[in-house]
Amino acid sequence: MTKLTIVAFDGTRFELDVDPGSTVMENAVRNSVPGIEAECGGACACATCHVYVDEAWTEKVGPPAAMEEDMLDFAVDVRPTSRLSCQIKIKADLDGLVVNVPERQA
Template structure:
């Protein structure tokens, strides 16, 4: 299982053993990580699982699809490394990945 670190806006970090094949969002929920609200349950319809992927890991997350891109375009805090964690499928190549959560999700 790859280890992934999620960092809350206040700096609190959580390192989890992430299950491959599941979304980062589901892994965060399964591990009780605060700040991943996932109001739509992973349907890419709300943006409450927004994360900032550290640049060196961004390519490992794959390409965003048009729906995800549309959801992120409505976010005033969107950055170049923004993704919705419901759209990131965990792979072994993500071992050591670090993501940060925006302020509103604390």
């Protein structure tokens, strides 16, 4: 199991033990994290699972791929650390990853 912390907009911390190979979005939905709507179900076809990767983790998570970058154009309040949580796959080197949910989704 890998540790993942998702911080809701109101500051509530969801500290989760998650399976490698799953996505941040899948774990957020499974644990009813408010603000992660995931309307497309993880197909990178909307921007309703937008999160901010904690700055300490941005290099390890890496930049968005071209398709994700295009979808981020539809997200609200995009920042340099913005990612779509459906595109962040959990792996061993992301143990302890922290992401923050924006105030609202697209």
